[in-house]
Amino acid sequence: MIELKSVSKSFGNTQAVDQISFKVNEKENLVLLGTSGCGKTTTLKMINRLIEPDAGEIIINGKDITNQNPEILRRGIGYVMQNIGLFPHYNIAENIAVVPKLLKWDKEKTHQRIAELIEKLHLPNNCLKMFPHELSGGQQQRVGLARALVTDPAVLLMDEPFGALDNVTRSSIQAEFKALEELKRKTIVMVTHDVQEAFELADRICLMDKGEIIQIGTPKDLLYNPTNDFARKFLDGQRLALEFKVITLQDLWGFLPADQISNGEKPLDASSNIWNAMENIRSTSNGRIRVSNTNKEQKSVDFQQLTQAFNQYKYNHHHE
Numbered sequence: 001m002i003e004l005k006s007v008s009k010s011f012g013n014t015q016a017v018d019q020i021s022f023k024v025n026e027k028e029n030l031v032l033l034g035t036s037g038c039g040k041t042t043t044l045k046m047i048n049r050l051i052e053p054d055a056g057e058i059i060i061n062g063k064d065i066t067n068q069n070p071e072i073l074r075r076g077i078g079y080v081m082q083n084i085g086l087f088p089h090y091n092i093a094e095n096i097a098v099v100p101k102l103l104k105w106d107k108e109k110t111h112q113r114i115a116e117l118i119e120k121l122h123l124p125n126n127c128l129k130m131f132p133h134e135l136s137g138g139q140q141q142r143v144g145l146a147r148a149l150v151t152d153p154a155v156l157l158m159d160e161p162f163g164a165l166d167n168v169t170r171s172s173i174q175a176e177f178k179a180l181e182e183l184k185r186k187t188i189v190m191v192t193h194d195v196q197e198a199f200e201l202a203d204r205i206c207l208m209d210k211g212e213i214i215q216i217g218t219p220k221d222l223l224y225n226p227t228n229d230f231a232r233k234f235l236d237g238q239r240l241a242l243e244f245k246v247i248t249l250q251d252l253w254g255f256l257p258a259d260q261i262s263n264g265e266k267p268l269d270a271s272s273n274i275w276n277a278m279e280n281i282r283s284t285s286n287g288r289i290r291v292s293n294t295n296k297e298q299k300s301v302d303f304q305q306l307t308q309a310f311n312q313y314k315y316n317h318h319h320e
């Protein structure tokens with residue numbers, strides 16, 4: 001769907017991006033992860049030609065983008081900017097309607113689509129006539145997302161989409177983001193410097209340093225098969241929290257005891273990660289959850305059983 005082949009870009013003496021190549025599959029969420037200045041934003045902006053590469057090819061849906069009109073290219077690619085980037089003197093409806101206006105959509109169609117997005121993104125109904133400064137940071141972020149989604153583009157580029165938010169708002173928006181059907185249908189390239197965020201949202205992570213790709217792989221690959229010391233050290237200090245995000249109850253299934261199921265236990269899908277399971281156990285009165293997997297098997301699990309299964313899983317993983 002999106003392919004970069006040996007793409008490079010320098011600014012003066014700074015080699016911002018140095019011969020990078022990767023493919024993003026259809027409906028995949030690839031997260032570009034790395035410390036400040038490693039070339040993530042430059043990479044992202046080359047995909048919609050806000051920055052032109054010095055060398056290499058970028059292909060979207062089989063077509064080299066350098067042969068396309070940049071304006072038309074950008075209309076097919078949603079873009080969520082760093083620091084939200086709403087127009088301060090446009091109200092919320094006008095901010096969301098920028099591209100529909102360029103495309104000369106009729107008023108009714110624009111109106112309906114905006115109403116739909118307002119609902120899906122849990123924005124208050126009365127916000128359409130307000131200006132960006134009258135909304136909270138989290139709400140502004142949702143408006144930025146609505147603007148990027150309004151024409152339902154197949155590709156979405158997101159630059160630190162949750163960067164401007166406090167931790168609590170960020171994790172609730174991340175959870176909503178993951179659950180949004182409209183986003184599941186999109187091919188997404190997202191930039192972040194936040195390891196937890198990358199692990200929470202990515203199908204695959206592209207770890208970058210000094211304009212180069214260090215490793216591309218699933219969160220599990222990065223955690224358990226780092227390619228070098230840089231990749232290993234990048235996750236140091238956060239390993240346990242990342243394992244809680246990456247390992248699912250299904251992974252632990254064989255280590256969970258087959259207890260009697262009783263009534264009143266909170267149900268949870270085995271696709272949930274350990275983090276989520278712990279949160280759920282914590283919020284139940286009897287300290288147990290009832291986990292169901294795709295084979296329609298069920299197990300009742302408490303905190304101790306969960307941690308035991310997790311330790312056994314890790315022990316096996318290290319001794320494979």
Ligand SMILES: Nc1ncnc2c1ncn2[C@@H]1O[C@H](COP(=O)(O)OP(=O)(O)OP(=O)(O)O)[C@@H](O)[C@H]1O
Nearest residue numbers: 011014016034035036037038039040041042043193
């Ligand atoms: N327009 C520009 N002019 C000069 N140098 C630039 C320009 N844009 C980026 N750079 C430099 O290129 C390098 C990569 O920048 P880039 O913004 O892609 O990094 P990043 O990983 O996205 O960092 P951040 O998370 O801080 O945005 C940096 O050294 C930066 O200073």
